[in-house]
Amino acid sequence: MRKEVTAIIFLGILLGLVVSYGFYRANNALKTNGQKSESSKTQKREEKAPDELVLSVVSPNENEVVGEAETIVSGITKANSYITVSAENEDYILQANGSGTFEQKVSLIGGVNQIIVQGNDNGGVNQKILTVVYSSEFAK
Numbered sequence: 201m202r203k204e205v206t207a208i209i210f211l212g213i214l215l216g217l218v219v220s221y222g223f224y225r226a227n228n229a230l231k232t233n234g235q236k237s238e239s240s241k242t243q244k245r246e247e248k249a250p251d252e253l254v255l256s257v258v259s260p261n262e263n264e265v266v267g268e269a270e271t272i273v274s275g276i277t278k279a280n281s282y283i284t285v286s287a288e289n290e291d292y293i294l295q296a297n298g299s300g301t302f303e304q305k306v307s308l309i310g311g312v313n314q315i316i317v318q319g320n321d322n323g324g325v326n327q328k329i330l331t332v333v334y335s336s337e338f339a340k
Contacts, residue, residue: 253324281321
C-alpha cells in the first residue's frame with residue numbers, strides 16, 4: 201500500500217511539472233509574438249509614407265453649371281509644384297506660385313465637361329476630377 205501511495209504521489213508531481221512546463225512555454229511564446237508584433241508596428245510607423253501632394257481646387261465647384269464658354273480653374277497646392285489641367289479640348293501645364301496658388305482660364309464645350317486637375321511635386325501626385333456643365337441658356 202505504501203508503494204502505491206508513493207507511486208501516485210510521484211506521478212502527481214511529474215504530471216504537475218509537465219503541465220507547469222507547458223504553461224511556461226506557452227507564456228514565453230505569447231510574449232515573443234507580442235514583442236514581435238509591437239516591433240513590427242513600430243517599424244511600420246517608422247517607414248516613411250509616400251508624400252502625397254495636397255491639392256485643393258477652389259473654383260469651379262463640382263457639378264457647377266456655367267453660362268460662359270470659358271471658366272477659371274483655380275486652387276491651392278504646395279508652392280512651386282507643377283499643375284496639369286486637362287479639359288475637353290486642351291491641356292494646360294502651369295506652375296503654382298510661391299504661395300501655392302494657381303489659376304488657369306479653360307475653354308469649355310457645350311454640355312458636360314470633365315476637367316482633370318493634377319498636381320506633381322517630387323514624386324507626390326494628387327488629382328481632382330471636376331464635372332462642369334456649360335449651357336448658353338444660363339448666360340447672364
